[in-house]
Amino acid sequence: MPRTDVSTSATGAWIGEGGKTLLVERIFKAPRELVFKAFTDPAMIVKWWGPREWPTTNKVMDVRPGGVWHYHMTGPDGTEAWGKAVYKVIIPVEKVVWVDYFSDAEGNESPEMPSTLATFNFVDLGDGRTKMSSMSEYASAEQLKAVTEMGVVSGLSESLDKLDELLETLL
Numbered sequence: 001m002p003r004t005d006v007s008t009s010a011t012g013a014w015i016g017e018g019g020k021t022l023l024v025e026r027i028f029k030a031p032r033e034l035v036f037k038a039f040t041d042p043a044m045i046v047k048w049w050g051p052r053e054w055p056t057t058n059k060v061m062d063v064r065p066g067g068v069w070h071y072h073m074t075g076p077d078g079t080e081a082w083g084k085a086v087y088k089v090i091i092p093v094e095k096v097v098w099v100d101y102f103s104d105a106e107g108n109e110s111p112e113m114p115s116t117l118a119t120f121n122f123v124d125l126g127d128g129r130t131k132m133s134s135m136s137e138y139a140s141a142e143q144l145k146a147v148t149e150m151g152v153v154s155g156l157s158e159s160l161d162k163l164d165e166l167l168e169t170l171l
């Protein structure tokens with residue numbers, strides 16, 4: 001299984017970022033167009049987003065600047081964890097930028113939980129391979145620490161494993 005590389009500015013990997021940035025990189029054996037589609041197609045993203053034991057359900061996914069992706073993941077005990085992403089930038093096959101929030105079922109953002117400015121870049125490496133880089137920026141080092149302790153790194157790594165498996169079935 002491909003390795004997911006993770007760096008956090010809190011560990012000193014991002015000098016000058018103030019400990020507020022998480023970078024995740026992954027190389028997929030799939031064309032850039034397909035990897036980008038997996039991030040922007042409602043039918044595809046639910047097949048890989050979230051940890052294995054927490055399947056994702058879309059309430060709405062409107063992929064355009066200003067559009068919203070409102071979804072929830074359902075845990076093994078039936079607990080629903082709601083999220084909301086507001087798209088800022090969409091550059092077909094190259095980049096997706098959104099602000100990600102914890103929310104409720106109505107889409108109200110949780111003021112107690114940190115939001116994330118997430119930038120996903122997709123680079124064609126040739127030979128049908130794509131490098132995906134995800135940079136997540138938080139308002140403070142404390143917010144990054146909090147989401148790291150909540151398991152964001154392992155959850156994202158598991159999601160990307162699922163994405164890799166999905167892409168393999170589509171090639």
